[in-house]
Amino acid sequence: MMSALKLVAAIGVSAVLAGCASAKAAAPAAPAAPAAPTSTTTTTTTAEPPSASASMVCGPEIAKDVAAILAASPAPTTTSTWTDHLFTCTYHLPSGTLVLSVKESPDTPSANTYFTTLRQQLGTTSQLTGTLGLGNPGYQTADGTVVILKDAKTLRVDATALPAASGPNKLTRADVAYEVATDVIGCWNGD
Numbered sequence: 001m002m003s004a005l006k007l008v009a010a011i012g013v014s015a016v017l018a019g020c021a022s023a024k025a026a027a028p029a030a031p032a033a034p035a036a037p038t039s040t041t042t043t044t045t046t047a048e049p050p051s052a053s054a055s056m057v058c059g060p061e062i063a064k065d066v067a068a069i070l071a072a073s074p075a076p077t078t079t080s081t082w083t084d085h086l087f088t089c090t091y092h093l094p095s096g097t098l099v100l101s102v103k104e105s106p107d108t109p110s111a112n113t114y115f116t117t118l119r120q121q122l123g124t125t126s127q128l129t130g131t132l133g134l135g136n137p138g139y140q141t142a143d144g145t146v147v148i149l150k151d152a153k154t155l156r157v158d159a160t161a162l163p164a165a166s167g168p169n170k171l172t173r174a175d176v177a178y179e180v181a182t183d184v185i186g187c188w189n190g191d
Helices: 002-024 052-058 060-070 108-122 173-187
Strands: 038-044 077-083 088-094 096-102 138-140 145-150 152-156
Touching: 052 060, 052 077, 052 088, 052 096, 052 152, 052 173, 060 088, 060 096, 060 108, 060 173, 096 108, 096 173, 108 145, 108 152, 145 173, 152 173
Parallel strands: 038 077
Antiparallel strands: 077 088, 088 096, 096 152, 138 145, 145 152
């Protein structure tokens, strides 16, 4: 499984870095990708809005990546919430749901506490190593959850509600979570 993850990571990181770069500068037209999902509902219960890096997990770039990774047709719709400094985006796919969330902590020690507490709640996890997480601390579960800490933000990608083999490449839940997490982390570059 680890070699499959490394292959997925190498492909994902290359694609993401190219995608993030193309979002910042004009580039020649690329081949058509699956349509990006549309947002259907947003619920907010925290006074200040989420940061740009948190809300991007439901934005057009990541939505396009999710649709491409899973060759989703029709394109999934999304719902999002912002409660207690936790931005959650749920992708509604024909085969199940994929949930991305970002906890925005007020400082690094608080983020470390949240990251550690979440790991305890998830049960058995394994440490992410190598290029996984792009050098940020992280862990994963065997059933398809990846968590990565970057600065004072904790990214969680939960693919546990997807089929055991998803998309045209029959990716495992763990591979889907990993691929999407590296896409997000690869594009985080500030707020």
